[in-house]
Amino acid sequence: MSRDVTLIIGTKRFSSWSLRPWLAAKMAGLNVAETEIALRQPDTKASILTHSPSGKVPCLIHDGLVVWDSLAICEYLAETFPDAGLWPDDRAARAVARAVSCEMHSGFVALRNACSMDMCAHTPMTELADDLAADIRRISAIWDDCRARFGAGGPFLFGRFSVADAMFAPVVSRFTTYDLPLNDVGRAYCAAMWALAPMQDWKAASV
Amino acid sequence: MSRDVTLIIGTKRFSSWSLRPWLAAKMAGLNVAETEIALRQPDTKASILTHSPSGKVPCLIHDGLVVWDSLAICEYLAETFPDAGLWPDDRAARAVARAVSCEMHSGFVALRNACSMDMCAHTPMTELADDLAADIRRISAIWDDCRARFGAGGPFLFGRFSVADAMFAPVVSRFTTYDLPLNDVGRAYCAAMWALAPMQDWKAASV
Numbered sequence: 139m140s141r142d143v144t145l146i147i148g149t150k151r152f153s154s155w156s157l158r159p160w161l162a163a164k165m166a167g168l169n170v171a172e173t174e175i176a177l178r179q180p181d182t183k184a185s186i187l188t189h190s191p192s193g194k195v196p197c198l199i200h201d202g203l204v205v206w207d208s209l210a211i212c213e214y215l216a217e218t219f220p221d222a223g224l225w226p227d228d229r230a231a232r233a234v235a236r237a238v239s240c241e242m243h244s245g246f247v248a249l250r251n252a253c254s255m256d257m258c259a260h261t262p263m264t265e266l267a268d269d270l271a272a273d274i275r276r277i278s279a280i281w282d283d284c285r286a287r288f289g290a291g292g293p294f295l296f297g298r299f300s301v302a303d304a305m306f307a308p309v310v311s312r313f314t315t316y317d318l319p320l321n322d323v324g325r326a327y328c329a330a331m332w333a334l335a336p337m338q339d340w341k342a343a344s345v
Numbered sequence: 346m347s348r349d350v351t352l353i354i355g356t357k358r359f360s361s362w363s364l365r366p367w368l369a370a371k372m373a374g375l376n377v378a379e380t381e382i383a384l385r386q387p388d389t390k391a392s393i394l395t396h397s398p399s400g401k402v403p404c405l406i407h408d409g410l411v412v413w414d415s416l417a418i419c420e421y422l423a424e425t426f427p428d429a430g431l432w433p434d435d436r437a438a439r440a441v442a443r444a445v446s447c448e449m450h451s452g453f454v455a456l457r458n459a460c461s462m463d464m465c466a467h468t469p470m471t472e473l474a475d476d477l478a479a480d481i482r483r484i485s486a487i488w489d490d491c492r493a494r495f496g497a498g499g500p501f502l503f504g505r506f507s508v509a510d511a512m513f514a515p516v517v518s519r520f521t522t523y524d525l526p527l528n529d530v531g532r533a534y535c536a537a538m539w540a541l542a543p544m545q546d547w548k549a550a551s552v
Contacts, residue, residue, distance in 0.1 A: 203440060233410060
Protein backbone atom coordinates (compact mmCIF):
# COMPACT_ATOMS: atom_id res chain seq x y z
CA MET A 139 0.00 0.00 0.00
CA SER A 140 1.50 3.31 -1.06
CA ARG A 141 2.37 5.72 1.73
CA ASP A 142 1.81 8.67 -0.63
CA VAL A 143 -1.51 10.40 -0.09
CA THR A 144 -3.00 13.55 -1.54
CA LEU A 145 -5.20 15.80 0.57
CA ILE A 146 -7.44 18.48 -0.86
CA ILE A 147 -7.68 21.05 1.92
CA GLY A 148 -9.08 24.53 2.48
CA THR A 149 -7.15 27.66 3.46
CA LYS A 150 -4.99 26.53 6.37
CA ARG A 151 -5.75 29.60 8.44
CA PHE A 152 -9.49 28.88 8.53
CA SER A 153 -10.17 25.27 7.52
CA SER A 154 -10.77 23.45 10.77
CA TRP A 155 -12.19 20.41 9.00
CA SER A 156 -9.02 20.10 6.88
CA LEU A 157 -6.64 20.26 9.82
CA ARG A 158 -8.02 17.04 11.30
CA PRO A 159 -7.08 14.43 8.65
CA TRP A 160 -3.97 16.38 7.65
CA LEU A 161 -2.69 16.11 11.22
CA ALA A 162 -3.62 12.42 11.39
CA ALA A 163 -1.81 11.72 8.11
CA LYS A 164 1.28 13.62 9.25
CA MET A 165 1.31 11.86 12.62
CA ALA A 166 1.04 8.55 10.76
CA GLY A 167 4.27 9.47 8.96
CA LEU A 168 2.70 9.49 5.49
CA ASN A 169 3.93 11.51 2.55
CA VAL A 170 1.23 14.13 2.20
CA ALA A 171 0.84 16.04 -1.07
CA GLU A 172 -1.49 19.00 -0.58
CA THR A 173 -3.82 20.94 -2.81
CA GLU A 174 -4.92 24.02 -0.89
CA ILE A 175 -8.12 25.65 -2.13
CA ALA A 176 -8.89 29.20 -1.05
CA LEU A 177 -12.11 29.30 0.95
CA ARG A 178 -14.71 32.09 0.79
CA GLN A 179 -14.03 32.86 -2.90
CA PRO A 180 -16.60 32.97 -5.70
CA ASP A 181 -15.14 29.82 -7.29
CA THR A 182 -14.45 27.90 -4.06
CA LYS A 183 -17.30 25.43 -4.41
CA ALA A 184 -16.57 24.78 -8.10
CA SER A 185 -12.88 24.21 -7.34
CA ILE A 186 -13.65 21.76 -4.57
CA LEU A 187 -16.18 19.89 -6.72
CA THR A 188 -13.45 19.06 -9.23
CA HIS A 189 -11.99 16.83 -6.48
CA SER A 190 -14.64 16.07 -3.85
CA PRO A 191 -18.19 14.90 -4.64
CA SER A 192 -19.54 16.45 -1.43
CA GLY A 193 -18.41 19.90 -2.52
CA LYS A 194 -16.57 20.25 0.77
CA VAL A 195 -13.00 19.95 1.97
CA PRO A 196 -11.17 17.88 3.04
CA CYS A 197 -10.89 15.09 0.53
CA LEU A 198 -8.29 12.32 0.33
CA ILE A 199 -6.98 10.63 -2.80
CA HIS A 200 -5.06 7.40 -2.24
CA ASP A 201 -4.25 4.80 -4.86
CA GLY A 202 -7.05 6.16 -7.03
CA LEU A 203 -9.67 6.02 -4.27
CA VAL A 204 -11.44 9.26 -3.32
CA VAL A 205 -12.54 9.51 0.34
CA TRP A 206 -14.19 12.63 1.68
CA ASP A 207 -15.20 13.88 5.14
CA SER A 208 -12.65 14.56 7.86
CA LEU A 209 -13.65 11.68 10.15
CA ALA A 210 -14.07 9.16 7.33
CA ILE A 211 -10.59 10.02 6.10
CA CYS A 212 -9.18 9.47 9.59
CA GLU A 213 -10.96 6.09 9.79
CA TYR A 214 -9.56 5.17 6.38
CA LEU A 215 -6.02 6.11 7.42
CA ALA A 216 -6.34 4.17 10.68
CA GLU A 217 -7.54 1.09 8.85
CA THR A 218 -5.13 1.32 5.91
CA PHE A 219 -2.02 2.04 7.97
CA PRO A 220 -2.55 -0.01 11.16
CA ASP A 221 1.10 0.36 12.19
CA ALA A 222 0.47 4.05 12.81
CA GLY A 223 -1.84 3.16 15.72
CA LEU A 224 -4.26 5.97 14.98
CA TRP A 225 -6.91 4.44 17.23
CA PRO A 226 -6.16 3.19 20.77
CA ASP A 227 -5.29 -0.52 20.98
CA ASP A 228 -7.66 -1.28 23.85
CA ARG A 229 -11.23 -1.88 22.68
CA ALA A 230 -12.90 0.10 25.46
CA ALA A 231 -10.54 3.03 24.89
CA ARG A 232 -11.16 2.79 21.15
CA ALA A 233 -14.94 2.84 21.66
CA VAL A 234 -14.72 5.99 23.78
CA ALA A 235 -12.23 7.57 21.36
CA ARG A 236 -14.79 7.09 18.60
CA ALA A 237 -17.58 8.42 20.84
CA VAL A 238 -15.77 11.69 21.53
CA SER A 239 -14.63 11.97 17.90
CA CYS A 240 -18.17 11.48 16.61
CA GLU A 241 -19.58 13.83 19.24
CA MET A 242 -17.15 16.49 18.04
CA HIS A 243 -17.99 15.74 14.41
CA SER A 244 -21.71 16.36 14.77
CA GLY A 245 -21.95 18.81 17.63
CA PHE A 246 -20.63 21.93 19.32
CA VAL A 247 -22.47 24.27 16.98
CA ALA A 248 -22.28 27.20 19.39
CA LEU A 249 -18.50 26.92 19.59
CA ARG A 250 -18.18 26.61 15.83
CA ASN A 251 -20.36 29.66 15.20
CA ALA A 252 -19.01 31.95 17.90
CA CYS A 253 -15.35 30.95 17.66
CA SER A 254 -14.50 30.06 14.10
CA MET A 255 -10.95 28.77 13.66
CA ASP A 256 -8.42 31.46 12.82
CA MET A 257 -4.83 30.28 13.27
CA CYS A 258 -3.48 33.84 12.91
CA ALA A 259 -5.72 35.72 15.32
CA HIS A 260 -5.69 36.34 19.04
CA THR A 261 -8.98 37.91 20.06
CA PRO A 262 -9.73 37.12 23.71
CA MET A 263 -13.41 36.65 24.44
CA THR A 264 -14.51 37.87 27.84
CA GLU A 265 -18.28 37.30 27.72
CA LEU A 266 -19.46 33.80 26.91
CA ALA A 267 -23.03 33.18 25.76
CA ASP A 268 -24.81 30.39 27.63
CA ASP A 269 -24.69 27.89 24.76
CA LEU A 270 -21.00 28.59 24.17
CA ALA A 271 -20.24 28.18 27.87
CA ALA A 272 -22.09 24.84 27.83
CA ASP A 273 -20.02 23.65 24.86
CA ILE A 274 -16.82 24.64 26.66
CA ARG A 275 -17.89 22.82 29.83
CA ARG A 276 -18.63 19.67 27.82
CA ILE A 277 -15.29 19.78 26.02
CA SER A 278 -13.52 20.22 29.33
CA ALA A 279 -15.44 17.25 30.77
CA ILE A 280 -14.45 15.11 27.76
CA TRP A 281 -10.80 16.02 28.14
CA ASP A 282 -10.88 15.40 31.91
CA ASP A 283 -12.57 12.01 31.44
CA CYS A 284 -10.31 10.77 28.64
CA ARG A 285 -7.11 11.89 30.34
CA ALA A 286 -8.17 10.36 33.68
CA ARG A 287 -9.38 7.03 32.32
CA PHE A 288 -7.15 6.44 29.28
CA GLY A 289 -4.31 8.98 29.30
CA ALA A 290 -1.65 7.16 31.32
CA GLY A 291 0.54 6.30 28.31
CA GLY A 292 1.27 9.83 27.13
CA PRO A 293 0.07 13.45 27.06
CA PHE A 294 -2.83 12.98 24.62
CA LEU A 295 -6.49 12.14 25.21
CA PHE A 296 -5.80 8.42 25.04
CA GLY A 297 -2.12 8.56 25.97
CA ARG A 298 -0.57 8.03 22.56
CA PHE A 299 -1.73 10.39 19.77
CA SER A 300 -4.99 9.19 18.18
CA VAL A 301 -7.71 10.23 15.77
CA ALA A 302 -9.51 11.78 18.75
CA ASP A 303 -6.69 14.32 19.08
CA ALA A 304 -6.86 15.05 15.36
CA MET A 305 -10.60 15.69 15.72
CA PHE A 306 -10.04 18.07 18.63
CA ALA A 307 -7.04 19.90 17.12
CA PRO A 308 -9.14 22.77 15.70
CA VAL A 309 -10.75 23.16 19.13
CA VAL A 310 -7.33 23.50 20.70
CA SER A 311 -6.67 26.32 18.24
CA ARG A 312 -9.96 28.00 19.15
CA PHE A 313 -9.21 27.85 22.88
CA THR A 314 -5.93 29.66 22.17
CA THR A 315 -7.31 32.23 19.74
CA TYR A 316 -10.20 33.25 21.96
CA ASP A 317 -8.55 32.66 25.38
CA LEU A 318 -11.37 30.35 26.38
CA PRO A 319 -11.30 29.09 29.97
CA LEU A 320 -9.18 25.99 30.63
CA ASN A 321 -8.53 23.96 33.75
CA ASP A 322 -5.13 22.40 34.47
CA VAL A 323 -5.91 19.27 32.47
CA GLY A 324 -6.99 21.35 29.48
CA ARG A 325 -3.95 23.62 29.68
CA ALA A 326 -1.56 20.66 29.72
CA TYR A 327 -3.41 18.97 26.89
CA CYS A 328 -3.40 22.07 24.68
CA ALA A 329 0.32 22.54 25.36
CA ALA A 330 0.99 18.94 24.28
CA MET A 331 -0.98 19.48 21.09
CA TRP A 332 0.81 22.75 20.24
CA ALA A 333 4.15 21.02 20.83
CA LEU A 334 3.52 18.65 17.91
CA ALA A 335 5.73 19.56 14.94
CA PRO A 336 2.86 19.24 12.43
CA MET A 337 0.69 21.61 14.49
CA GLN A 338 3.51 24.15 14.38
CA ASP A 339 3.97 23.55 10.65
CA TRP A 340 0.26 24.10 9.96
CA LYS A 341 0.29 27.30 12.01
CA ALA A 342 3.42 28.55 10.27
CA ALA A 343 1.78 27.94 6.89
CA SER A 344 -1.34 29.89 7.91
CA VAL A 345 -1.39 33.38 6.50
CA MET B 346 -19.07 -11.48 23.84
CA SER B 347 -22.66 -11.09 25.01
CA ARG B 348 -25.26 -10.45 22.32
CA ASP B 349 -27.40 -8.55 24.84
CA VAL B 350 -27.16 -4.78 24.47
CA THR B 351 -29.05 -1.96 26.13
CA LEU B 352 -29.86 1.19 24.19
CA ILE B 353 -30.95 4.43 25.81
CA ILE B 354 -33.09 6.10 23.16
CA GLY B 355 -35.34 9.12 22.81
CA THR B 356 -39.04 9.16 21.92
CA LYS B 357 -39.29 6.88 18.91
CA ARG B 358 -41.56 9.21 17.00
CA PHE B 359 -39.00 12.02 16.99
CA SER B 360 -35.55 10.69 17.84
CA SER B 361 -33.77 10.42 14.51
CA TRP B 362 -30.38 9.95 16.18
CA SER B 363 -31.72 7.00 18.19
CA LEU B 364 -33.18 5.19 15.20
CA ARG B 365 -29.75 4.76 13.61
CA PRO B 366 -27.93 2.48 16.10
CA TRP B 367 -31.21 0.79 17.11
CA LEU B 368 -31.73 -0.28 13.50
CA ALA B 369 -28.11 -1.39 13.17
CA ALA B 370 -28.36 -3.45 16.36
CA LYS B 371 -31.63 -5.05 15.24
CA MET B 372 -30.24 -5.83 11.78
CA ALA B 373 -27.22 -7.41 13.49
CA GLY B 374 -29.62 -9.76 15.25
CA LEU B 375 -28.73 -8.59 18.74
CA ASN B 376 -31.02 -8.73 21.76
CA VAL B 377 -31.84 -5.08 22.30
CA ALA B 378 -33.16 -3.91 25.66
CA GLU B 379 -34.49 -0.37 25.39
CA THR B 380 -34.89 2.51 27.77
CA GLU B 381 -36.99 5.15 26.03
CA ILE B 382 -36.68 8.67 27.44
CA ALA B 383 -39.34 11.24 26.55
CA LEU B 384 -37.80 14.12 24.65
CA ARG B 385 -38.80 17.78 25.02
CA GLN B 386 -39.73 17.43 28.73
CA PRO B 387 -38.40 19.54 31.62
CA ASP B 388 -36.44 16.56 32.99
CA THR B 389 -35.25 15.13 29.65
CA LYS B 390 -31.65 16.27 29.97
CA ALA B 391 -31.37 15.13 33.60
CA SER B 392 -32.83 11.72 32.71
CA ILE B 393 -30.41 11.25 29.84
CA LEU B 394 -27.44 12.33 31.97
CA THR B 395 -28.08 9.44 34.36
CA HIS B 396 -27.02 7.18 31.46
CA SER B 397 -25.07 9.18 28.87
CA PRO B 398 -22.19 11.55 29.70
CA SER B 399 -22.91 13.66 26.61
CA GLY B 400 -26.41 14.42 27.84
CA LYS B 401 -27.76 13.20 24.52
CA VAL B 402 -29.38 10.07 23.20
CA PRO B 403 -28.60 7.49 21.97
CA CYS B 404 -26.31 5.68 24.35
CA LEU B 405 -25.29 2.00 24.34
CA ILE B 406 -24.45 -0.14 27.35
CA HIS B 407 -22.71 -3.43 26.59
CA ASP B 408 -20.84 -5.60 29.05
CA GLY B 409 -20.47 -2.61 31.35
CA LEU B 410 -19.06 -0.32 28.67
CA VAL B 411 -20.94 2.93 27.92
CA VAL B 412 -20.68 4.16 24.32
CA TRP B 413 -22.53 7.28 23.17
CA ASP B 414 -23.14 8.95 19.80
CA SER B 415 -25.12 7.25 17.04
CA LEU B 416 -22.22 6.73 14.66
CA ALA B 417 -19.77 5.64 17.34
CA ILE B 418 -22.28 3.06 18.54
CA CYS B 419 -22.64 1.74 14.97
CA GLU B 420 -18.84 1.51 14.66
CA TYR B 421 -18.70 -0.32 17.98
CA LEU B 422 -21.36 -2.81 16.91
CA ALA B 423 -19.63 -3.38 13.55
CA GLU B 424 -16.32 -4.04 15.27
CA THR B 425 -17.70 -6.13 18.15
CA PHE B 426 -19.98 -8.31 16.03
CA PRO B 427 -18.05 -8.77 12.76
CA ASP B 428 -20.28 -11.64 11.66
CA ALA B 429 -23.13 -9.16 11.23
CA GLY B 430 -21.25 -7.52 8.35
CA LEU B 431 -22.36 -4.03 9.30
CA TRP B 432 -19.74 -2.44 7.04
CA PRO B 433 -19.16 -3.56 3.43
CA ASP B 434 -16.46 -6.21 3.02
CA ASP B 435 -14.65 -4.44 0.18
CA ARG B 436 -12.25 -1.78 1.43
CA ALA B 437 -13.16 0.82 -1.21
CA ALA B 438 -16.86 0.32 -0.56
CA ARG B 439 -16.23 0.52 3.17
CA ALA B 440 -14.31 3.80 2.76
CA VAL B 441 -17.18 5.34 0.79
CA ALA B 442 -19.75 3.93 3.22
CA ARG B 443 -17.93 5.73 6.02
CA ALA B 444 -17.68 8.91 3.93
CA VAL B 445 -21.44 9.10 3.35
CA SER B 446 -22.17 8.08 6.95
CA CYS B 447 -19.86 10.79 8.32
CA GLU B 448 -21.21 13.35 5.84
CA MET B 449 -24.71 12.59 7.12
CA HIS B 450 -23.53 12.74 10.72
CA SER B 451 -22.11 16.26 10.49
CA GLY B 452 -24.18 17.87 7.76
CA PHE B 453 -27.59 18.45 6.20
CA VAL B 454 -28.54 21.12 8.70
CA ALA B 455 -31.22 22.60 6.43
CA LEU B 456 -32.95 19.24 6.11
CA ARG B 457 -32.75 18.62 9.85
CA ASN B 458 -34.20 22.02 10.68
CA ALA B 459 -36.93 22.21 8.05
CA CYS B 460 -37.98 18.55 8.13
CA SER B 461 -37.56 17.19 11.63
CA MET B 462 -38.30 13.49 11.91
CA ASP B 463 -41.89 12.66 12.80
CA MET B 464 -42.77 9.02 12.19
CA CYS B 465 -46.49 9.71 12.70
CA ALA B 466 -47.00 12.71 10.44
CA HIS B 467 -47.64 13.19 6.75
CA THR B 468 -47.29 16.86 5.90
CA PRO B 469 -46.32 17.29 2.24
CA MET B 470 -44.02 20.21 1.59
CA THR B 471 -44.55 21.94 -1.72
CA GLU B 472 -42.12 24.85 -1.52
CA LEU B 473 -38.49 24.01 -0.85
CA ALA B 474 -36.08 26.67 0.36
CA ASP B 475 -32.81 26.82 -1.58
CA ASP B 476 -30.69 25.29 1.16
CA LEU B 477 -33.18 22.47 1.67
CA ALA B 478 -33.32 21.78 -2.06
CA ALA B 479 -29.51 21.62 -2.12
CA ASP B 480 -29.50 19.09 0.72
CA ILE B 481 -32.07 16.97 -1.12
CA ARG B 482 -30.03 17.09 -4.33
CA ARG B 483 -26.91 15.99 -2.46
CA ILE B 484 -28.69 13.10 -0.75
CA SER B 485 -30.08 11.99 -4.08
CA ALA B 486 -26.59 12.15 -5.61
CA ILE B 487 -25.20 10.05 -2.74
CA TRP B 488 -27.90 7.42 -3.18
CA ASP B 489 -27.41 7.35 -6.97
CA ASP B 490 -23.63 7.00 -6.62
CA CYS B 491 -23.67 4.30 -3.94
CA ARG B 492 -26.36 2.24 -5.68
CA ALA B 493 -24.57 2.51 -9.05
CA ARG B 494 -21.07 1.74 -7.81
CA PHE B 495 -21.65 -0.61 -4.89
CA GLY B 496 -25.30 -1.70 -4.86
CA ALA B 497 -25.17 -4.83 -7.02
CA GLY B 498 -25.50 -7.30 -4.15
CA GLY B 499 -28.86 -6.13 -2.79
CA PRO B 500 -31.32 -3.24 -2.52
CA PHE B 501 -29.35 -1.14 -0.02
CA LEU B 502 -26.74 1.57 -0.55
CA PHE B 503 -23.91 -0.94 -0.58
CA GLY B 504 -25.99 -3.96 -1.60
CA ARG B 505 -26.24 -5.71 1.74
CA PHE B 506 -27.59 -3.65 4.66
CA SER B 507 -24.82 -1.58 6.28
CA VAL B 508 -24.22 1.17 8.80
CA ALA B 509 -24.69 3.66 5.95
CA ASP B 510 -28.33 2.59 5.68
CA ALA B 511 -28.76 2.93 9.43
CA MET B 512 -27.37 6.46 9.20
CA PHE B 513 -29.78 7.38 6.39
CA ALA B 514 -32.86 5.70 7.92
CA PRO B 515 -34.17 8.91 9.53
CA VAL B 516 -33.76 10.66 6.17
CA VAL B 517 -35.89 7.99 4.52
CA SER B 518 -38.56 8.77 7.10
CA ARG B 519 -38.29 12.49 6.36
CA PHE B 520 -38.66 11.95 2.61
CA THR B 521 -41.89 10.07 3.31
CA THR B 522 -43.31 12.46 5.90
CA TYR B 523 -42.73 15.57 3.81
CA ASP B 524 -43.19 14.03 0.32
CA LEU B 525 -39.77 15.28 -0.71
CA PRO B 526 -38.83 14.73 -4.36
CA LEU B 527 -37.31 11.34 -5.23
CA ASN B 528 -36.00 9.88 -8.45
CA ASP B 529 -36.47 6.20 -9.35
CA VAL B 530 -33.33 5.16 -7.47
CA GLY B 531 -34.48 7.00 -4.36
CA ARG B 532 -38.00 5.60 -4.53
CA ALA B 533 -36.71 2.03 -4.78
CA TYR B 534 -34.22 2.60 -1.98
CA CYS B 535 -36.81 4.09 0.38
CA ALA B 536 -39.16 1.19 -0.40
CA ALA B 537 -36.42 -1.30 0.49
CA MET B 538 -35.77 0.50 3.76
CA TRP B 539 -39.46 0.64 4.73
CA ALA B 540 -39.74 -3.07 3.96
CA LEU B 541 -37.33 -3.91 6.78
CA ALA B 542 -39.16 -5.47 9.71
CA PRO B 543 -37.33 -3.31 12.29
CA MET B 544 -38.28 -0.13 10.41
CA GLN B 545 -41.91 -1.22 10.57
CA ASP B 546 -41.53 -2.11 14.24
CA TRP B 547 -40.06 1.31 15.07
CA LYS B 548 -42.84 3.04 13.16
CA ALA B 549 -45.50 0.93 14.89
CA ALA B 550 -44.03 1.86 18.27
CA SER B 551 -44.09 5.58 17.43
CA VAL B 552 -46.99 7.36 19.03
